[in-house]
Amino acid sequence: MIEIRFHGRGGQGTVVATILLAKAFFQAGYQVQSFPFFGVERRGAPVEAYVRLDKNKILLRTNVTAPNHVAVQDQTLLNSINVTRGLKPDGWILINSPSTPANLKPFAGFQLAHVDANRIALNHKLGTRTHPIVNTTMIGAFARMLEMPSMEAIAAAIREDIQVEAQRNIEAAHEAFEAVCLMGRIG
């Protein structure tokens, strides 16, 4: 079983990112589970949401405490949240950032990837300059990073859930898939 944790801020579509990813993995033949951090949500406050995927029916009904991979939708969270909390060794961390993080120390022992999701989302007119909606962009980068699910599955999931501007979201996911920088293991 693979467990994934998404970090974001309330209003960035973090929960939707995990729902879309779960739906895409389901399209790709996996059994899936996705759920938000069980709590209260406020705009701008740190948010977590999770995906589980497996070849068999998922029976585990607990919180995710030791994820295999992590995605960070807002790099300002790196200052306040320990995004590697419980992360398994060699797990991937995908960060929404225009460049390599200056301090790589916290990521030692994990694999790092980054994508300029704000720029890509805005290119495709998703959200506004102060509040870009980066979730579909992030899952495009995520699919490249894990080499699954396929972009066809990602596009199908977006089409199922997002009635307005589905095409722009799919294009943003594609652009992120191409643009993501896979740095690999940080020593």
Add this chain to the structure above:
Amino acid sequence: MKRVLEGSHAVAEAVRLAKVQVISAYPITPQTHIVEILSEYCTKGMMKAKFLRVESEHSCMAALIGAQSTGVRTFTATSGQGLALMHELLHWAAGARLPIVMAEVNRALAPGWNIWVDQTDSLAQRDTGWIQMYCEDGQEVLDSTLQAFRLAEVVNLPVMIVLDAFYLSHTYEPVEVPSQEEVDQFLPPFEPKFRLDTAHPCGFGPLVAPGDYMEMRYHIAMAMEEALDRFDEIEAAFAAQFNRRYGPVEAIDCEDADIVFITTGTVTSTCRLVLQDLRAKGEKVGILKLKLLRPFPTEQIREKLRSVKKVAVVDRNFSFGASGIFAQEVRAALCNMPVHPTVFGFVAGIGGRDVTPELLEMIYWQTKTSDVPQKESVWMGLREVKNVD
């Protein structure tokens, strides 16, 4: 078609497919997503239901009692404090023999203010005359909601579909959603046995003196008893059409088990994993999942536990001054058997705390290594608590 659905939306899909005619609701976390999407269905014309917004849960149930009395199919959803506020009218709905269906998302009661799972809210409604079904996953939620309408309408008693806050209500997973044609075949339109009708005037809810009240109560008791047989028939019809069946209880690997977990809700699902691990280590262990609280499936429980030595009941609830509530029910069901398993009661996951595989394994080993229970209820995973003078 299989779709990735939230537990709350699995309820809502069943309500849409059941062609419910009146929905009344007052919002409360964590059931919000159920009535939120139902109101959307009504607005978009995907459902031809009248959606009544009311000022409280008490009014909500009052509105449904009125609506249901006219012979239409009705639904609501609530949680925790909301259910508590409905309490008076829950008795009324059952006493008036109205087949209302309600989804109840288990939420801890305040104070301390807590929106997370705890079954004490629904268990506190045990004696109101409502049928109660505890569900394990999204598929069971959808299937049970469809079955609930048929069961309620055949025995003229209200049904509560109970699901864990967040672990079920807010969790997305693949759920088979039947087509409208399939559901229409399983669940024909409601044909009330009695209803308010100006063409045929009659009185409802008059004063009932001691000469008749007791017989009216006995009728409810008989209807509850009948509900067990009807549930079996309805499940058989459902299984014939959809190939899924749950049972009032489900016995998993109980035939040769020395120790059996007794679980409800999503804890059953996690416990299935623990069972696989323990069985792989050669432990003779099983699970008895309880789905029905009322009517309580006493005979089925006795039958499944006939040759079991010990049971470990996992309660996500508590009755102060006594013990975990399912443990009490199980003890009561077993005590008149000449030989019966020893009942170990455990309280876990109160107020939304995780019930992990590790915790369930601890429960197993504690049960295995003790000859008799230390206490009526052992609270698991508790931090040190000091007595206050």
